[in-house]
Amino acid sequence: MSRATLLVLADGRFPAGGHAHSGGAEAAVKAGLIRGAEGLEAFCRGRLHTVGLVSAALAAAAALGVDPVALDAAADARTPSLALRGASRKLGRQLMRAARATWPSGELDVLAREFPKGAHQPVVLGVTARAAGLGPEDAAYCSVYESVSGPAGATVRLLSLDPFDATGVVARLAPEMDRVVRSAVEAGREAVGGGVDVLPAASGPLLEIGAEVHAAWAVRLFAS
């Protein structure tokens, strides 16, 4: 694998639509669950070990060549909130566009044809990693990193949080991100022979509820 290629895919400036989403941070800020760096860290830690782990495992499995259609159904089954399923497909579609333009590949074309309105983002991420010549660990790293960097960046805008504090939160979570990546890749490898049902199904109920509440707001800064 090329470490430089990994940085291209992991870069927050990679034009795949993430800037318009807060990863649930906007709803959590409104609910008073995030008031500063401490609350942000707790929020990100919860997200990392639930939806972060699930997304990373899906991405790793897709990068290992597990059937993306089955993985997409597995992602649906692990995402109770309709709003979050919608956001994930929207981000998957946007990543698909950027990925096809950046690393043209037959597998991406097939997946785009199968899901013209978007497959789940982690599945597209895994197939993108394959197209870019990256491996399951790389895909999982991208996934866990964006699962915490997204809310951290959004909170800087939402609370005018000191950007150095927000970056410190993400940096402190790095060792935990390493551990989650190891679990996710292990689960992805098991799914190669054992099917998608062996993938983790951890869930953060408040994220799901918050996403539904957020989707009904008339005024909001972020799409999710």
Added chain:
Amino acid sequence: MHLDHDHLHDGPSAVSADAYRPDGRRRALRIGLGGPVGSGKTATVAALCRALRDELALAVVTNDIYTREDAEFLLREAVLPPERITAVETGACPHTAIRDDISANLEAVEDLEDEVGPLDLVLVESGGDNLTATFSKGLVDAQIFVIDVAGGDDIPRKGGPGVTTADLLVVNKTDLAPYVGSDLGRMAADAKAQRAELPVVFQSLRSEAGVTDVAAWVRERLAAWTA
């Protein structure tokens, strides 16, 4: 000039500015409208829709920063049927959505063409922003920058990418000039200095001429696009 079918993208989503859709048809011309908050972008879009809707198949994408107000204004004014107006959410950063990461806007444009097409023209209205906001060439074929006389008659002199490089500069609300002490002659001279040969339109949507000049410019762009 763009015809190169060997490079047509296979599948449902074309990439960025491809002039041809996956089905081989030429896509609609896309014109972006940007400019500061309150300068009259939405009012100009509404007037353009009224002026052009009987002769062209058109649709609108709005980029609201934190509400759906612009889309709702257009719906309330009934300038187009609701299925021809789409709102994109921009995550507190309107210029990102039209310049740095255009994916959500591209999707909105393509979905409109899929659902209510074929279309001749799609207007993409940016959320109100600052003087540096410009549209990516991957998203639009031409852009209009809308400022107004009440925002200060020194804006053309200040320049910036919007004023300097937009394909058309619109100085709006000229009817207010006497009330806010803006010197239209000075604005015209400054704009000329910043933009050389690029066109500038002074308009008041409250006057009888209304959006006529801008509509004429849009027709010219469309004629060039389909030529």
